[in-house]
Amino acid sequence: MTDSTFDVVRGTVASRTALVMAALLVVVAASLPFWGESSWMREFVQVACYFIFAMMWNLLAGYGGMVSIGQQAYFGxxxxxxxxxxxFLGLNPFVAIPLGAVAAGLIAVPVSYVAFRLAGGYFAIGTWVIAEVxxxxxxxxxxxxxxxxxTLTALRGIEKATRESVTYWMALACVVAAIALVFLFLRSxxxxxxxxxxxxxxxxxxxxIPVARMKLAVYVVAAFGAGLAGALYFVGNLRISPDAAFSVNWxxxxxxxVVIGGIGRIEGPLVGAVIFWALNKFLSDxxxxxxxxxxxLAIVVTLFFxxxxxxxxxxxxGWSLFPTQRRLIEISGDRSP
Structure with missing residues (x-):
């Protein structure tokens, strides 16, 4: 006699293989300052900032349904x-990076009381207006x-090689942390x-489900991530201005x-950031x-993909490097009468 039971499966062989390969890639990437060129580190920091910002926008809009075109407010x-x-306070800028992210998350709390009074397209336009403020x-x-x-003068006493290496390592750590935190959150x-x-x-x-509390939490987390990307970007850039920091281009x-890579997927911003960087690198001239x-490219993707x-x-x-969905599979077993 056959008895059927069911089990909930999340991971796949591909995802477990990808996890091992990703861990090895991070280890190799961490050693880049010892053998790579400084230009490679600067390029990575730029891509990392793009990716973190896009990941937070994807969390807010792709998973939370809150389409914002004003997240540059927290970036700047x-x-x-x-x-x-x-x-002004003489704090090490590398220590100030997470503090800048925390400040962005905190300022998002009072701002949310204004933004959440709007919905749909009005919410999107409202966030843009807030960023302009x-x-x-x-x-x-x-x-x-x-x-x-x-100009960021607090880095003047730090050697260029040390500054670039530490900035690179912080960018790598922020990318890994952003992926891990979003992945674990979505699986919860x-x-x-x-x-x-x-x-x-x-x-x-x-x-x-406490809808208002959940939306506020996601909004604050997205602001924290955008602030982290902004602080990291301007440490690498060494200069900041309102037009650059709060540009709607971000x-x-x-x-x-996110649209190119795939909205509502962790892999989407990663793929999109690489494609965007490549286009920006080789075609911007x-x-x-x-x-x-x-x-x-955006039109072609939205029409055909x-x-x-x-x-x-x-x-x-069936590719899924970061599976967050739950799949119910049947497990058959023999049971004696």
């Missing part, structure tokens, strides 16, 4: 807090250079609650990367043709 705020802690506020602060910006009960809220807030609330680039190419490039690969071949 984290960068400015890092600079002020370094230049941030930009104009810092543009009128003469202590940080006003509209022309200022809170991750399931977030997906339920995205699909239908009324139904989620009827099942006892949200536009994040949307492009062509001026307006470069921007036209970005637009055409509606779930993004990684979403198409996952649907076609």
């Amino acid at each position: 705020f984290g960068g400015y807090v890092m600079l002020m802690l370094g230049n 941030f930009r104009l506020s810092f543009a009128n602060m003469s202590a940080v250079g006003g509209g022309s910006g200022t 009960k809170r991750g399931l609650a977030l997906l339920a809220i995205r699909d239908n807030e009324v139904a989620a609330e009827s099942q006892g 949200s536009a680039f994040a949307i492009f990367m 062509y001026g307006t043709w470069y921007l036209l190419g970005l637009g055409l 509606k779930q993004g490039l990684w979403g198409y690969a996952q649907q076609r071949w």
Whole structure:
């Protein structure tokens, strides 16, 4: 007699193999400052900032259903807090990076009371307006250079090689931490609650999910990540200005990367960030043709690969490096009568 039981499976052979390969890749990447060129480290820091910012936007919009085009508010705020802690208080800028991220997360709490009064397209436009308020506020602060910006002077006493190596290691650590934290969160009960809220807030609330509290938590975490990316970016850039820190291009680039890679997937921002960096690296010299190419690529992907490039690969071949879904499989066993 055959008795059937069922089991819930999350991981796959591909995901476990990818985990081992990723661990080896991180170990090799950590040794780059000892044998690589400084230009490679600078490129990685830039890609890491793009990726972290896009990952946080994907968490907010792709998983939480809150489409924002004003996350650059926290990107710039984290960068400015890092600079002020370094230049005015004499704090080591590398220590100030996580503090800038914390400050961005804290400022997101009162800002959320304004943003959450809006919904849908009004929420998206409202977040943009909030980011412009941030930009104009810092543009009128003469202590940080006003509209022309200022230089990060707190790093003057640190050798260039040391500065580049530490910045690179911090970027690598931030990338690993961002992936791990988002992955673990989405595999938890809170991750399931977030997906339920995205699909239908009324139904989620009827099942006892604290919708308002969950949305606030995700909004604050996304602001923290954006602030972390901003502080890290301007440590590597050594200079900050309101137009660079609070530019809407940051949200536009994040949307492009997530849409190209696949919205609502951890792998999406990773794939999108690599593609965006490659296009920016090799085609930016062509001026307006470069921007036209970005637009055409986005149109092609949205028309023929509606779930993004990684979403198409996952649907076609079942690829999933970071499986967060639960699959119910049947396990058959013999039972004697």
